[in-house]
Amino acid sequence: MNWLQGEMARFRESAGMLASTGEILPRFDAALQAPAQRWVRDAKIAAVERTLDQLPRVTPTTIACRDGRIEIGRPKDLSAAQAVAVQAAMKALIPWRKGPFDIFGQRLDSEWASHLKWNRLKDHIAPLAGRRILDIGSSSGYYLWRMAEAAPRLALGIEPYLIYFAQYLFLQHWIGHPQIFCLPLKLDQLPDLPALFDTLFCMGVLYHTKEPLQMLARMRRLLAPGGELVLETLVIDAPANHCLCPPGRYAKMANVWFIPSRPTLTRWLERCGFTAVRCIDTTATTTVEQRRTRWMPFESLDDFLDPANPAQTIEGHPAPLRAMLLATAA
Numbered sequence: 001m002n003w004l005q006g007e008m009a010r011f012r013e014s015a016g017m018l019a020s021t022g023e024i025l026p027r028f029d030a031a032l033q034a035p036a037q038r039w040v041r042d043a044k045i046a047a048v049e050r051t052l053d054q055l056p057r058v059t060p061t062t063i064a065c066r067d068g069r070i071e072i073g074r075p076k077d078l079s080a081a082q083a084v085a086v087q088a089a090m091k092a093l094i095p096w097r098k099g100p101f102d103i104f105g106q107r108l109d110s111e112w113a114s115h116l117k118w119n120r121l122k123d124h125i126a127p128l129a130g131r132r133i134l135d136i137g138s139s140s141g142y143y144l145w146r147m148a149e150a151a152p153r154l155a156l157g158i159e160p161y162l163i164y165f166a167q168y169l170f171l172q173h174w175i176g177h178p179q180i181f182c183l184p185l186k187l188d189q190l191p192d193l194p195a196l197f198d199t200l201f202c203m204g205v206l207y208h209t210k211e212p213l214q215m216l217a218r219m220r221r222l223l224a225p226g227g228e229l230v231l232e233t234l235v236i237d238a239p240a241n242h243c244l245c246p247p248g249r250y251a252k253m254a255n256v257w258f259i260p261s262r263p264t265l266t267r268w269l270e271r272c273g274f275t276a277v278r279c280i281d282t283t284a285t286t287t288v289e290q291r292r293t294r295w296m297p298f299e300s301l302d303d304f305l306d307p308a309n310p311a312q313t314i315e316g317h318p319a320p321l322r323a324m325l326l327a328t329a330a
């Protein structure tokens with residue numbers, strides 16, 4: 001059984017926490033066929049699997065979150081040879097975008113200081129205890145582990161980019177949280193089953209789709225009536241009915257399609273069946289939150305802004321401004 005099949009088997013055993021397994025499992029199995037083929041055909045993933053296979057089977061003496069950093073184990077939990085195997089896997093999984101973590105004493109600073117975003121939302125959202133949660137674009141799973149602190153019934157991440165999904169597998173290998181799962185799916189590959197979730201997180205994803213309204217409508221269907229959407233996305237500081245559709249790249253990203261103003265985003269949500277839309281935070285992204293690190297050694301925010309005018313991207317668009325909205329499924 002490869003590492004993806006292992007996670008699929010775990011999910012199958014617990015999917016009854018979402019809905020009747022007879023109803024949902026055949027749909028999930030069908031949805032996972034294509035990603036499962038991608039997983040075995042991808043040469044980089046084959047190399048990653050080999051390093052994951054070398055991971056020692058030790059139980060970390062601590063799993064904790066301190067000042068937003070998720071700590072797994074202490075240096076003394078590993079022999080020297082085991083520490084080498086763990087480091088090799090961490091390196092094979094570069095780039096680490098979302099964190100921070102501490103793995104048996106090795107600080108793993110990711111590109112994003114993700115705890116800053118979590119701090120902005122944690123006191124505003126409906127309590128997660130006992131809820132069925134979906135995190136769209138869950139990357140390494142950093143937010144899934146933070147959600148786990150509140151004892152949800154089940155938190156499922158979906159992350160189509162296989163290296164980020166493999167980062168989750170690496171972390172779950174140690175944490176082994178029974179309520180946390182991740183599958184390598186895009187939102188439009190997830191079975192379109194109504195009312196599966198009570199809280200849905202969609203952070204840093206909406207601007208990556210050419211069809212933002214279809215994506216919002218899909219999220220509305222996946223939520224039970226009264227369920228909560230936590231939506232974080234790029235916005236522009238502009239009045240209602242304004243939306244930036246960049247002619248080419250935005251902050252060097254080729255896959256950014258629509259950046260609405262906050263009132264436009266609110267209108268989109270209301271048109272897609274959400275009520276009680278409220279903005280709980282708007283923050284301009286800075287290099288405190290997004291920067292190059294040893295574990296993400298490629299270009300980062302500094303390289304995406306105009307050096308002569310950091311209020312603009314290198315292409316002359318407004319620099320990244322992110323809004324966090326909550327909305328209720330009508």
Ligand SMILES: C[S@@+](CC[C@H](N)C(=O)[O-])C[C@H]1O[C@@H](n2cnc3c(N)ncnc32)[C@H](O)[C@@H]1O
Pocket residue numbers: 098112114136137138139158159160161164185186187188202203204205208209232
């Ligand atoms: C900018 S990152 C945001 C990660 C995290 N949610 C956060 O807020 O820090 C976007 C993530 O969403 C994933 N993604 C992009 N399009 C997606 C889609 N249609 N469905 C699910 N995930 C998607 C990407 O692979 C990437 O890991």
